[in-house]
Amino acid sequence: MLSAFTNSLKIPELRQKIFFTLALLFIARVGANIPLPGINTGPITEFMSDQASAGGGVVGLFNMFTGGALLKGAVFALGIMPYISASIIMQLVGAVFPAIARLQQEGDVGRQKINQYTRYLTLGICAVQGLLLLVALSTNPGSLIGQGFNPAEYGSVVIMPQLPFLITGTIFLTAGTMIMVWLGEQITQKGIGNGISLLITVSIISGLPAAVMAAYQMFVAPVGSEGAALGVPEGVLMLGLLFAVTAGLVAITQAQRKIPVQYAKRVVGRKVYGGQSSFLPLKVNYAGVMPVIFASAILMFPAQILSYLGSATGMRFFNDFADAIAHGRAAYYIIFGLLILIFSYFWVSMMFKPIQIADDLKKNGGYIPGVRPGEPTAKFLDHIMTRLTLAGAISITVIALFPDVLLFAYNVPFSVAVFFGGTGMLITVGVLLDTMRQIETYLLQRHYDGFLKKGKIRGRSAARNKQLVDSAGLQDFWTAWRPLLFIAIALFVLGIVSWFLNLG
Numbered sequence: 016m017l018s019a020f021t022n023s024l025k026i027p028e029l030r031q032k033i034f035f036t037l038a039l040l041f042i043a044r045v046g047a048n049i050p051l052p053g054i055n056t057g058p059i060t061e062f063m064s065d066q067a068s069a070g071g072g073v074v075g076l077f078n079m080f081t082g083g084a085l086l087k088g089a090v091f092a093l094g095i096m097p098y099i100s101a102s103i104i105m106q107l108v109g110a111v112f113p114a115i116a117r118l119q120q121e122g123d124v125g126r127q128k129i130n131q132y133t134r135y136l137t138l139g140i141c142a143v144q145g146l147l148l149l150v151a152l153s154t155n156p157g158s159l160i161g162q163g164f165n166p167a168e169y170g171s172v173v174i175m176p177q178l179p180f181l182i183t184g185t186i187f188l189t190a191g192t193m194i195m196v197w198l199g200e201q202i203t204q205k206g207i208g209n210g211i212s213l214l215i216t217v218s219i220i221s222g223l224p225a226a227v228m229a230a231y232q233m234f235v236a237p238v239g240s241e242g243a244a245l246g247v248p249e250g251v252l253m254l255g256l257l258f259a260v261t262a263g264l265v266a267i268t269q270a271q272r273k274i275p276v277q278y279a280k281r282v283v284g285r286k287v288y289g290g291q292s293s294f295l296p297l298k299v300n301y302a303g304v305m306p307v308i309f310a311s312a313i314l315m316f317p318a319q320i321l322s323y324l325g326s327a328t329g330m331r332f333f334n335d336f337a338d339a340i341a342h343g344r345a346a347y348y349i350i351f352g353l354l355i356l357i358f359s360y361f362w363v364s365m366m367f368k369p370i371q372i373a374d375d376l377k378k379n380g381g382y383i384p385g386v387r388p389g390e391p392t393a394k395f396l397d398h399i400m401t402r403l404t405l406a407g408a409i410s411i412t413v414i415a416l417f418p419d420v421l422l423f424a425y426n427v428p429f430s431v432a433v434f435f436g437g438t439g440m441l442i443t444v445g446v447l448l449d450t451m452r453q454i455e456t457y458l459l460q461r462h463y464d465g466f467l468k469k470g471k472i473r474g475r476s477a478a479r480n481k482q483l484v485d486s487a488g489l490q491d492f493w494t495a496w497r498p499l500l501f502i503a504i505a506l507f508v509l510g511i512v513s514w515f516l517n518l519g
Contacts, residue, residue: 022458029207029457036206039198040217046091046191047084047218051184053175054088054152062164083221088152088172090191093144095214098196101136103305105129110365137196138189145188149181208450216446219439222430229428260417260435264444267410270299272403274396279380293381295372297400300407302362304441307415310354311438314340314347343423352412359408360401369396414441 024030050056084091109115118125153173157164166172173180195214202210230253234245274295317340325333340346373392382388386395417436421427433439 023454026457029454032205032207033454036202036208036210036213039202039206039210040213043091043195043198043214044217044221046194047089047094047221048087049090050088051090051092051187053173053180053184055170055172055174056087058164058166058169058172059086059088062169084218085148090187091195092148093141093188093192094218095192095195095199095211097140097144097192098133098137098199098211099215100140101133104136105133107365134193134196137192141189141192142185145185146181148188149184153177153180207453209446212442212446213450216443219443223434226428226430226434229430233428233431257435260414260440261444264414264436264440265448267300267407267414268441268445268448272297272299272399274399275384276376276381277384279382295383295396297396297403298407299403300411301367301400301404302359302407302411303445304411304438305362306355306358306408307411307438307441309358310351314351314354343419348416348419351416355412355415356405356408359404359411363400363404367400369393369400372396411441 023033084094105115109119115129118128121128156166156172196211199210199214202208202213204210234250274297276293276295278291278293317337321333321337321340325331325337338344340350370393373389373396376382376392377388383392383395386392414436415438418429418432421432421435422429427435
């Protein structure tokens, strides 16, 4: 594996794509640490340092997707999630409105039109979410930062008049999201991997240093504390558990059911077409992480509404019911698992089209052995996908609940438990596997060319030309990327100095 990463830097085109991707990801991380005008981040930092398990619920999930930018009040606080929401809405609308469905089937022209509509919808979502976020931050910061946050104790978060803060903040948040959308599209076109997915993945991974520090503190007892630190057996067990969970995530992400497909022979003139065997891959986790996101968001709102009703009416029944379905209760996990199961089947029913697949197979002369073409094939595929969806829903439910088991049963900090499964790890594993698959494609292409030339006799001039081409590529790369590399090094040194000053 190390040799594959080394070889990826030897290919000029792939090397340029990798460094271009890293540079844009670096810009995204810089924007996630620039605070909005009028926000004092000191009280937020002080409050979060006092919370051992901060980060649960929808706000914690959203903050994880933005790489901590939400609770920092950064320019990129909304992250890329408004664009993801707009894309999901457009996909769901395509199943309801025939005009959008026709655009989805018109190739590149239709895709460009849908992307344009998605960007317009993203602007609207950003304006609404940004305004609501700033209103909550200025009027009731505890609803975002944490229920225990008291401005009288920690200090005011908003330090400018409300109306100018709302106007300028909404503009900055909307512009920040659109910049991230542009960065993601540039990575997809000129870099390596899916840009939008990589931005979310890097935001999730950005919490890894804090998780490592929190895990280290679990094994080192503070001076003067009465509790004993964890020992070597517990550390070995946690490492083994981490590798087991990661292996399980990879297996679930890659798992698929291969349906054999046979194509009939066709004689056109003197040529014979078809007759080959293939397979139709059906993924076990076809819905991905969408059911977990939907279930988490929907399950959070009833508890908040019931709490507000209990406070407004003074009836204890609403507060007791809200506590019964709160995060960490048995009823919460039962409802959570049922919602994941329901949304898994809902997403598959919206995205998986067995009738269309059966018609395409019939038009191309393909059939599944033992199954008649047409409607029987569609029923067969629907039956197979129904069973696969059940297995996938159970798997992602276990993965999504595993961090909560560590958080509540074994008092593992949230920043550490989130890397033992959950929505973030599902996204991270899937995106990294897809990116590595694209890099592997470039490597296989280069190795394939080298294999063909291996048996040929080449003169000294051919080797000399290859060396000159590689040297020219390196020279062009250094000329184009030298200013950006110097800026990156300067910012890195500045960050290290700031970190030491904060420690002091």
